[in-house]
Amino acid sequence: MAFDAVIEVRSVSKRFGGLQAVSNCSLEVERGSITGLIGPNGAGKSTLFNMVAGNFAPTSGQIIFDGQDITGLKPHELFKLGMLRTFQIAHEFSQMTALENLMMVPGDQPGESLSTLWFKPGKAAAREAEVRSKALDVIDFLKLGHVKNELAGNLSGGQKKLLELGRTMMVDAKIVLLDEVAAGVNKTLLNDLAANIERMNKELGYTFFVIEHDMDLIARLCDPVIVMAQGEVIAKGNMEELRANPMIVEAYFGGPVEAVR
Ligand SMILES: Nc1ncnc2c1ncn2[C@@H]1O[C@H](COP(=O)(O)OP(=O)(O)OP(=O)(O)O)[C@@H](O)[C@H]1O
Ligand SMILES: [Mg+2]
Structure with missing residues (x-):
């Protein structure tokens, strides 16, 4: 079956004054997937999310949601189209x-x-x-x-x-954006939360786009996982593939492979 993208990020960049926070990024979130976005602090993950969610417009590039160009639309407009972001x-x-x-x-x-x-x-x-x-x-x-x-x-x-x-x-969101939903949640509750995200995905067909620092949660929930570093998308794959790639481990953690295990 053809790839069915709910979100398409096309060559998107974001500059804050002299700082290139996101640099010519392209990625897709497939309908029905739980797609993860990982990367070290300052990689540009939240900036990318903020552009997808309409919190601010890209400096250049396009964002397509369910076939419609939504570049520059505001969060309340995206909400009406079925894009939801969880907030406390x-x-x-x-x-x-x-x-x-x-x-x-x-x-x-x-x-x-x-x-x-x-x-x-x-x-x-x-x-x-x-x-x-x-x-x-x-x-x-x-x-x-x-x-x-x-x-x-x-x-x-x-x-x-x-x-x-x-x-x-x-x-009935068409996509749910989760930005560090695990932060401050203990392991037992996290399991419960993860199980519910899985059930929403498998039983009800919800698509998720997830930024997360908790690697256990990413490994459990997300396939594929997209890796960003220094404003760029550097890899995409399942967690096993990414963990087996020394270049990714190096770029992500700047350290040995053990760090991701
Ligand atoms: N509103 C802003 N104004 C100026 N610079 C910003 C702004 N938001 C983010 N930045 C900068 O853009 C870069 C990317 O930040 P971003 O928050 O997107 O990273 P991140 O991958 O979400 O990091 P973390 O994992 O720490 O949340 C950083 O250098 C950050 O300081
Ligand atoms: Mg962030």
Whole structure:
């Protein structure tokens, strides 16, 4: 079957003043994959992600999302097209329950978020019931039923991460961008998080694009893995292949092969 790319990054560069953060990068994220992006500190991973997610425009190059040129589009426009990035539960949402947090995610029909529908009571009630039922499905899928009525602020770190993941399911994302989702999560919770990412991928068909420093998580979840160093894409392959390549190990860690094991 032909390669079906959800994201195509074409010769993208980003310069900050005198600093070339991303330099003529091209890469693709295949539909249905969990694609990893790794590289040493300062490699340009977050800069690349920020361009894909619309946080800032490339200095040059193009970004294609699901066949459409999205270069320069803003995050809220990309959100409507089905590109989601997880963010920590914001402070103002910590006083809402887990279920309410999911219900707050804007609806997939433009202009039909719950807040705009509050002016049309009949329609609003139907829509709210639909959103609640969807939120309950997401809660079920992530096995968060026992904490659905807890305030988000009282959830454990791992449960908050699951809730962040759950928000991407409220709008049927075409791609989910995860930037260092493992940071600050202990091993047990990380396993749980990884298992849910896997289930979302395998059972529901979600595509993920993942930046991660945790090599165990990358090795478990991601295929392929794209390696960046000094603003450039230097390799792509599965983790086994990359670990077997001394050039990659050297460029990535500047050290011996043991460092990646
Ligand atoms: N907004 C910005 N303004 C100026 N320079 C920036 C900006 N964002 C990133 N940089 C620089 O661009 C380069 C790439 O940074 P980036 O954050 O993309 O790397 P990274 O691969 O995500 O690193 P890390 O693994 O540490 O998160 C770095 O030299 C960084 O200092
Ligand atoms: Mg980064």
